[in-house]
Amino acid sequence: MNQNKTFISHCDHIQAQYGITIPQIIQNYFVRFSDESTNIYYQALKNADDFKIFYTKEFVEFVITQSISVKTDSKILQNMLNEGNYEYSPLEKQFVSNHIDFSFLNECLNKFKTIPFYIGIFTFKTCGGEEFLIINGDKTGYVAGRSQDHVERIEVDDTIITYQKIDFIKKLLFE
Numbered sequence: 001m002n003q004n005k006t007f008i009s010h011c012d013h014i015q016a017q018y019g020i021t022i023p024q025i026i027q028n029y030f031v032r033f034s035d036e037s038t039n040i041y042y043q044a045l046k047n048a049d050d051f052k053i054f055y056t057k058e059f060v061e062f063v064i065t066q067s068i069s070v071k072t073d074s075k076i077l078q079n080m081l082n083e084g085n086y087e088y089s090p091l092e093k094q095f096v097s098n099h100i101d102f103s104f105l106n107e108c109l110n111k112f113k114t115i116p117f118y119i120g121i122f123t124f125k126t127c128g129g130e131e132f133l134i135i136n137g138d139k140t141g142y143v144a145g146r147s148q149d150h151v152e153r154i155e156v157d158d159t160i161i162t163y164q165k166i167d168f169i170k171k172l173l174f175e
Contacts, residue, residue, distance in 0.1 A: 006035045007046070014048045019091025020119065022048065023140050029174035040123050041133055041172065050122040052132065053088045054144070054166045055081065057152065059116035063108045064156040072104060074159045080105050081163060090119065120144055120166070132166070142168045 007030055011022045022045055033042045044050075060081065067077045084105055087097045094109065095102035109116055118139055120132025129147035134140060144166040151162040 007031045007033065007042075010046045010048075014045075017091075018049060018051075019089065019093070020048050020051060020121075020135070021090075023135055025174050026135065026141060044121050044123045044133060048121050051090075052120050052122065053085055053117040054120060054132075054146070055085075055117045055163050056115060057154065057163075058114065059108075059112055060154050060161060060163050061156060062112055063105065064154060064159050064161055066108050066111070067104070068157055068159060070104070074161065077104075077159070078161055081161060085164060088117070118144070118166070131169075133172070134168075139168055141172045141174060143170050143172060144168050 008027065011027055014020050014022060026045065030039075030042050030045060033039060035046070037043070063077070063081065067074070080100065080102065083097065083100050084095050084102065087095050087100065087102065089096045094106045115137040118134045119136045120134050123131045123133055123143070125131075126145060129145055129150075132144050132146070134142045134144050146164060146166045150165050150167075152165040153160060153162050155161075
């Protein structure tokens with residue numbers, strides 16, 4: 001199989017199995033790499049089974065506002081958002097869990113009109129954190145970093161929620 005078809009078949013497999021779509025601009029760039037390439041981004045995308053979502057500030061504010069109107073307990077909401085980072089299914093396009101009821105968060109997701117979160121493909125651990133390649137929205141192709149304790153606090157009325165903050169480090173040039 002030639003290298004063009006190899007990377008495309010990896011992307012097709014990832015789409016079918018996980019629902020993760022590798023954007024065309026990224027596919028067009030990495031299709032030139034051999035399957036044995038040691039490029040960290042190529043290797044991460046080739047497997048792409050280790051991903052995380054990072055909420056946008058606007059989505060968290062929207063969720064808080066919605067929770068106030070239906071009187072959702074802030075501790076339950078905080079737990080839902082924390083666990084949602086790991087329970088989003090791109091294949092089902094919703095939060096899915098056997099242990100947590102995500103119906104409220106899924107309802108918010110369906111109502112929210114812009115990008116609710118960025119999807120990051122894990123690339124490697126850093127000293128005190130992790131690095132991800134963002135594959136959706138206006139930050140497609142950006143390398144983003146996070147540390148475990150880098151959170152942002154949002155307060156709406158008397159409801160205070162924290163969420164995992166990421167820093168967009170650099171944009172990869174796909175030329």
